[in-house]
Amino acid sequence: MNNPSTLVIIPTYNELENLPLITGRVRDAAPQVDVLVVDDNSPDGTGGKADELAADDDQIHVLHRTKKDGLLGAYLAGFEWGKERGYDVLCQMDADGSHAPEELHRLLDQIEDGADMVIGSRYVEGGKVVDWPRDRFLLSKGGNLYISVALGTGLTDMTAGYRAIRREVLEGIDLAELSDAGYIFQVDLAYRAVEAGFDVREVPITFTERAIGESKLDGSFVKDSLVEVTKWGAQHHTTQATELASELGRLAAYEYRHSPLAGLGSKAKNAATFVSDLAGELGKLAKYEIDRKVRK
Numbered sequence: 486m487n488n489p490s491t492l493v494i495i496p497t498y499n500e501l502e503n504l505p506l507i508t509g510r511v512r513d514a515a516p517q518v519d520v521l522v523v524d525d526n527s528p529d530g531t532g533g534k535a536d537e538l539a540a541d542d543d544q545i546h547v548l549h550r551t552k553k554d555g556l557l558g559a560y561l562a563g564f565e566w567g568k569e570r571g572y573d574v575l576c577q578m579d580a581d582g583s584h585a586p587e588e589l590h591r592l593l594d595q596i597e598d599g600a601d602m603v604i605g606s607r608y609v610e611g612g613k614v615v616d617w618p619r620d621r622f623l624l625s626k627g628g629n630l631y632i633s634v635a636l637g638t639g640l641t642d643m644t645a646g647y648r649a650i651r652r653e654v655l656e657g658i659d660l661a662e663l664s665d666a667g668y669i670f671q672v673d674l675a676y677r678a679v680e681a682g683f684d685v686r687e688v689p690i691t692f693t694e695r696a697i698g699e700s701k702l703d704g705s706f707v708k709d710s711l712v713e714v715t716k717w718g719a720q721h722h723t724t725q726a727t728e729l730a731s732e733l734g735r736l737a738a739y740e741y742r743h744s745p746l747a748g749l750g751s752k753a754k755n756a757a758t759f760v761s762d763l764a765g766e767l768g769k770l771a772k773y774e775i776d777r778k779v780r781k
């Protein structure tokens with residue numbers, strides 16, 4: 486396929502300083518792609534700034550929504566907007582600079598090569614995370630390991646938010662069914678794509694923690710997300726597989742505890758213990774779910 490038309494969707498909530506930086510970088514790094522900013526009526530005036538940028542550049546577009554309604558809602562609106570206008574490839578990118586536009590070509594090259602969905606992965610070989618506290622890194626990596634084993638997808642970073650997606654995937658999945666809690670919809674979307682037989686691939690990226698502005702999510706979504714994933718895993722695997730998942734979770738935590746990383750501070754140890762405990766709990770939950778299913 487030659488030069489599919491590509492739209493990069495950037496959801497924003499209070500990203501006034503970051504927005505011009507990120508749109509500028511996208512336009513420089515990938516001049517052929519169009520940009521859609523999806524702003525949820527940010528109190529800091531990000532929406533007005535987006536209008537200014539769009540007025541100066543006809544490859545920048547803005548979708549204004551009336552109130553803060555979460556990332557999934559913003560992406561669903563952005564996907565609709567892009568599908569209506571006939572884009573072949575729809576990309577997801579954060580506004581805060583965590584997803585480098587200079588690496589977008591890695592994702593798009595795989596699309597050109599025939600992939601249906603490409604995930605910019607922190608945890609595949611060659612992927613990196615810059616400026617994350619070690620406990621956040623361990624939690625994210627451990628959580629993703631758990632998710633990968635529980636769902637049996639072989640993907641290393643299903644919570645990742647840097648993606649390129651062919652429109653056929655978005656048309657082939659019931660988007661209205663996606664779970665909406667924190668970032669769980671990212672896992673759900675990738676899982677449904679794999680289950681539907683689409684070609685889902687990962688490429689390594691360097692994820693950089695935001696330098697400007699405030700985070701919109703607290704940590705509570707992590708546990709909620711993993712519990713949800715365990716339920717899906719239980720629906721698709723045997724008891725044996727879910728027990729294996731919980732064993733692997735424990736093993737992973739053991740590895741972290743005994744790796745040089747753990748020597749770096751008690752925070753890392755706490756995170757490793759947390760992952761270990763969580764994996765054990767989730768294993769129990771998975772068995773419970775399976776038992777319940779069998780009884781039905």
Ligand SMILES: Nc1nc2c(ncn2[C@@H]2O[C@H](COP(=O)(O)OP(=O)(O)OP(=O)(O)O)[C@@H](O)[C@H]2O)c(=O)[nH]1
Nearest residue numbers: 496497498523525554555556559579580695700701
């Ligand atoms: N439109 C819209 N965008 C949102 C909403 N919540 C978050 N965003 C945007 O989604 C992207 C990811 O959110 P972040 O706050 O960076 O979440 P995070 O990466 O977990 O947090 P940090 O580690 O602080 O970067 C950013 O571009 C946000 O501006 C929302 O409710 N609506």
Ligand SMILES: [Mg+2]
Nearest residue numbers: 579581583695
């Ligand atoms: Mg961020």
